[in-house]
Amino acid sequence: MVAVSSMDVATSSEFVQLLTPEGQRLENPEYPLEITPEEVRALYRDLALVRRFDVEATALQRQGELGIWAQLLGQEAAQIGSGRALAPGDMVFPTYREHGVAWCRGIPPEKLLELFRGVNFGGWDPGRHNFSLYTIVIGAQTLHATGYAMGMQRDGAEDAVIVYFGDGASSEGDVNEAFIFAASYNAPVVFFLQNNQWAISVPEERQSRIPLFQRAHGFGFPGVRVDGNDVLACLAVTRKALQHAREGQGPFLIEAFTYRMGAHTTSDDPTRYRLASELETWKLRDPIERVKAYLSRGGFADSSFFDSVESEGDELAARVRAACLSMPEPKPIDIFDQPYAGGSPLVDEERATFEHYQAGFAEEGGR
Amino acid sequence: MAGVAIARALNMGLRKALEADSKVIIMGEDVGKLGGVFRVTDGLQKDFGEDRVMDTPLAESGIIGTAIGLAMRGYRPVCEIQFDGFVFPAYDQIVNQLAKLHYRSQGLVKMPVVVRIPFGGGIGAVEHHSESPEALFAHVAGLKVVACSNAADAYTMVQQAVASDDPVVFFEPKRRYWERAEFDANAPLADAVPLHAARVVRPGRDITVLTYGPMVKTALDAAKVAAEEGHELEVVDVRSLTPIDWDTICDSVRRTGRCVTVHEAQVFLGVGAELAARVTERCFYSLEAPVLRVGGYATPYPPSRMEEHFLPDLDRVLEAVDRSLAY
Numbered sequence: 304m305v306a307v308s309s310m311d312v313a314t315s316s317e318f319v320q321l322l323t324p325e326g327q328r329l330e331n332p333e334y335p336l337e338i339t340p341e342e343v344r345a346l347y348r349d350l351a352l353v354r355r356f357d358v359e360a361t362a363l364q365r366q367g368e369l370g371i372w373a374q375l376l377g378q379e380a381a382q383i384g385s386g387r388a389l390a391p392g393d394m395v396f397p398t399y400r401e402h403g404v405a406w407c408r409g410i411p412p413e414k415l416l417e418l419f420r421g422v423n424f425g426g427w428d429p430g431r432h433n434f435s436l437y438t439i440v441i442g443a444q445t446l447h448a449t450g451y452a453m454g455m456q457r458d459g460a461e462d463a464v465i466v467y468f469g470d471g472a473s474s475e476g477d478v479n480e481a482f483i484f485a486a487s488y489n490a491p492v493v494f495f496l497q498n499n500q501w502a503i504s505v506p507e508e509r510q511s512r513i514p515l516f517q518r519a520h521g522f523g524f525p526g527v528r529v530d531g532n533d534v535l536a537c538l539a540v541t542r543k544a545l546q547h548a549r550e551g552q553g554p555f556l557i558e559a560f561t562y563r564m565g566a567h568t569t570s571d572d573p574t575r576y577r578l579a580s581e582l583e584t585w586k587l588r589d590p591i592e593r594v595k596a597y598l599s600r601g602g603f604a605d606s607s608f609f610d611s612v613e614s615e616g617d618e619l620a621a622r623v624r625a626a627c628l629s630m631p632e633p634k635p636i637d638i639f640d641q642p643y644a645g646g647s648p649l650v651d652e653e654r655a656t657f658e659h660y661q662a663g664f665a666e667e668g669g670r
Numbered sequence: 671m672a673g674v675a676i677a678r679a680l681n682m683g684l685r686k687a688l689e690a691d692s693k694v695i696i697m698g699e700d701v702g703k704l705g706g707v708f709r710v711t712d713g714l715q716k717d718f719g720e721d722r723v724m725d726t727p728l729a730e731s732g733i734i735g736t737a738i739g740l741a742m743r744g745y746r747p748v749c750e751i752q753f754d755g756f757v758f759p760a761y762d763q764i765v766n767q768l769a770k771l772h773y774r775s776q777g778l779v780k781m782p783v784v785v786r787i788p789f790g791g792g793i794g795a796v797e798h799h800s801e802s803p804e805a806l807f808a809h810v811a812g813l814k815v816v817a818c819s820n821a822a823d824a825y826t827m828v829q830q831a832v833a834s835d836d837p838v839v840f841f842e843p844k845r846r847y848w849e850r851a852e853f854d855a856n857a858p859l860a861d862a863v864p865l866h867a868a869r870v871v872r873p874g875r876d877i878t879v880l881t882y883g884p885m886v887k888t889a890l891d892a893a894k895v896a897a898e899e900g901h902e903l904e905v906v907d908v909r910s911l912t913p914i915d916w917d918t919i920c921d922s923v924r925r926t927g928r929c930v931t932v933h934e935a936q937v938f939l940g941v942g943a944e945l946a947a948r949v950t951e952r953c954f955y956s957l958e959a960p961v962l963r964v965g966g967y968a969t970p971y972p973p974s975r976m977e978e979h980f981l982p983d984l985d986r987v988l989e990a991v992d993r994s995l996a997y
Contacts, residue, residue, distance in 0.1 A: 424774040435742070436774055440766050446732060447767070450739020457695075457721055458743070476759070480732035487727050641777040642812050644835035648866075649913045 318528050318560065321535040324588045326596025328535075336539040340603035346534050347594045347604070348612050349383045353403045354591060355616030356412045359623050360402075360419070364569040368627050369419040373400045377532070377564030380590030381497050383407065384537025385465065385559070388545060392433070392462035394455075396448040399437040400497075401467050408434040412619070413626035422633050442468055442475030445494065449481045452490035452548075463491040463548035465541070471502025473518065474510045482522040482554070491548035493541065494519075494556045497531060499563035504576040516558035524554045531561030532590040562588070635661065673850035679821035680710045680786075680842065682855055683828035684748065688718050691746060694832055697724040697733055698750030698786075707752055708788060708847055730760035737783050738767055746782045748832055753844075754789040755798025761806075768837045769812030781837045784828075788844035789817075790884045790934045791981055794974045801971060802935035804883075807839045808911040808944075815912040816865060817841035819886035822853035823863075823909065830865035838865075843884035868915035870922060874902035877928040877991055880919060880945050882908040885932045885982060892987040901995065911941050919945070920952045927958040928994045932982055937965040959997035962990045 321329050321336055357375050364372040375382060382403025389395065389407065397404055402415055410427050417426035418437060425436035438444035448466030455462055472478050473496060485492050496515055500507045511518070519526025525547070529540045537559055544555035562585040566573050598604035639654040674682070687694050696711055696718075702725035705712030715723035726733050730751060737747035751757045757764075764785065771779045791800030808815045814836050818824040824842070831838040863869055871886060872893050881889045886907045893903035904922050908914065923929045929949050931942035946961035964982045972980050 423776060428778050429742070429775065430778065436771075436779075438767075440762065443735065443763065443767055446735020446763065447739040447742060450736030450741075451743045452739070453736060454740045454743025454745050457745070476729075477731055477735055477763070480727070480729040480735065483727050483729065484732050484736050640773075642773045643814070644772055644777065644780050644782075645814075647814075647913050648916075 318530055319536045319540055320530040320533050321539060322533045322593055322597055324593050326593045326600055334539040334543055336535055343598060344604055346383060347598060350379045350534060350591045350594060351612045352616050352619055353379050353406050355620055356623060357402060359620035360416060361569060363627050369416060370421050371568050371570055372419050373568045374565035375400050375402050377562050378497055378499055379403050380534035381531040381537050381559035381561050384534040385495050385541040388538050388541035394451055394464045395434045396444040396466040397437055398467050399439055405434060408432045410434060413623045416627050420630060422630060442472035442478040445478045445481035448492050449485045449490050452492040453488050455491055461549055463493060463545045465493045465495050467495050470498040470507045470510050470515060473515050485554035486523045489553035492554050493544045493548055496558045498558050498560050501563050503567040503571060516556055519556035526556035528558045528560055531559030532588050534590060534594060673852040674821045675848045675850050676821045676824045677708050677710050677847040679825040680828050681712055683825045684714060687829050687832040688722060693744060694746045695722045696748045697726050697737060699726060699728055699752050701725060701750050706750055730756055731763050734760040734763040734768060741781050741783050742779060746832060748784040751785060751787045753799045754787055754801035754803055757787055765810050769810050773812055780835045782835050783837045784831045784840050786840045786842060789841045790843055790845060791971060791977050792845040804841055804911055805935055805940050808941060813837055813839055813912060815839045816910045817883035819843060819883055819907050821851040825853060826859060826862040827865055829859055841883055846884050846887060866910040866913050866915060868906055868908045868918040870904060871907045872905040874904035876902045876926055877994055878904045878906060878922040878926045879930050879932060880906050880908055881932040885934060888984060889932055889987055892984045895984060896988060896991060916948060923949050923953045924956040927956050929961045930964060930990045930994055932964045932987055934966055934981055936968050937963045938968045940965050959994045962994050964990045
């Protein structure tokens with residue numbers, strides 16, 4: 304066994320970065336980005352609000368209001384940068400951690416909690432938001448995305464699909480089959496790989512001997528690694544990849560190199576498998592701090608701006624918390640809702656039996 | 671021999687479905703120029719083009735997974751799995767995604783996808799080409815599962831499956847693909863027996879034989895022999911394994927008082943087990959004998975030189991009939 308480490312991001316020449324961790328703006332001729340201070344402020348607001356929401360959701364889980372929560376902490380730039388690159392007609396296929404992309408698609412954050420509280424499997428209309436339901440099975444959605452893109456091709460649509468997955472998912476057969484189908488049919492799909500370096504406890508080295516973006520070349524389409532903690536680079540690269548797909552040039556793989564600063568989920572304990580020093584290193588590359596530094600240093604925002612975003616975040620958190628606590632409990636009979644579009648006599652019969660059974664308790668004055 | 675073979679009837683049904691709705695697409699391995707290894711899609715790519723009759727890369731999970739995405743986009747994919755034993759790479763997509771998306775989305779996402787699977791043995795094939803995995807799908811909530819046994823049903827049922835807004839796993843009796851029957855291809859589909867209805871294919875007063883797919887012919891052959899011995903078998907083609915048409919089945923068993931189930935899949939935890947349990951629950955006071963089950967053994971499907979001893983045949987059916995009548 305040869306352990307190949309590809310993780311030295313600082314020395315990677317194929318790492319697109321437009322904003323350094325210190326907040327210094329860089330240019331990249333391949334990925335030009337013209338952006339106004341106002342637009343950067345808007346991105347900062349997105350990043351900060353999504354993080355604040357994530358913190359609140361984590362707290363709600365700790366207080367027993369959610370069964371589990373999958374934190375996005377550390378991945379805000381990858382999600383906001385790519386999410387803000389999308390056009391309204393583009394379709395998104397998320398994993399279960401794309402809270403930032405959901406934000407960009409206009410899904411009220413409190414709707415994301417419904418799945419994690421256990422009242423449903425996703426409380427939004429995928430068609431209305433062009434944002435598919437969260438997919439728990441790792442990598443399965445990459446095939447759905449590819450099929451959806453094949454449908455767009457048949458419709459002659461000028462839109463594209465973006466699908467999110469992680470470094471762990473890159474080992475799944477479905478992801479590799481999705482690459483093959485997308486390449487074979489030249490489907491307009493952008494594969495957005497958030498390499499947060501940890502598949503629960505297993506480091507990225509166990510998944511791949513080569514940097515993951517290089518896999519694309521073997522499948523016959525372009526792949527690029529971007530600084531996943533750089534919202535500007537993620538925005539510019541995703542825009543270009545989507546344009547590439549829309550223009551009929553086929554699939555594109557983006558590896559957003561980032562870091563899962565939190566646990567895999569609230570059920571996980573990262574202290575069992577990684578060093579605290581690693582987290583400290585990545586805190587220095589925080590996706591939000593560098594935007595703040597850029598805005599402050601350039602005189603594009605003052606403390607009143609940052610204060611107002613902070614209080615907006617607190618308001619959002621309060622709203623989300625209130626929505627969570629007042630979320631209606633599903634009725635037991637809802638178990639039987641909608642397993643089939645065309646109905647099922649078996650389910651109808653079981654529903655009737657269940658109703659009768661429940662009614663028996665009511666008559667006894669119980670339940 | 672007159673009539674249309676099952677494979678041809680399926681072809682005609684698929685052609686009708688492609689004509690009826692431009693959103694219907696066929697996808698699978700070798701379904702294009704070759705027309706499928708059993709020629710079920712013969713000529714369809716030529717007439718409907720490569721966008722609607724798609725040769726896919728050789729990856730079953732990829733076929734079903736992309737079909738799900740196409741269905742989300744408003745298409746109605748009909749996927750061919752080349753052989754029963756090759757469906758398992760797609761099992762995750764079928765069980766976790768295809769079957770659950772309507773429920774997961776509270777009815778907002780429909781999955782009108784058909785998964786066609788040639789199933790069963792008796793063709794002298796190598797390993798993995800003779801399986802009967804229907805119970806593994808019938809057990810999954812969210813799927814509908816059917817099996818056709820003759821050309822007339824094949825023609826209508828495949829069209830009904832394509833028209834269904836639910837995912838349908840459609841089992842085709844591969845060893846009967848070339849059995850012929852006459853039917854009226856111009857009869858309105860609306861007049862056909864509903865997709866999920868069972869059908870009495872031979873009336874009889876003494877015992878009910880519940881079966882489906884390739885075993886329907888075996889049961890009918892057994893009924894002929896039994897008739898010569900003075901026993902009238904009522905053969906019911908169950909046709910739909912999820913949901914099951916209990917009214918037709920129980921009506922028959924209440925009349926005959928006896929019931930035997932027959933399928934190629936192993937008896938243990940097979941569809942026959944569910945048939946036996948429910949028939950016992952619902953027809954208990956009409957039964958003169960326990961429901962008996964005929965099927966494959968609890969072994970992997972054997973090498974083909976031995977398969978005739980593995981597969982239920984006329985004698986195995988009659989032996990069970992005799993045991994039932996002896997109670």
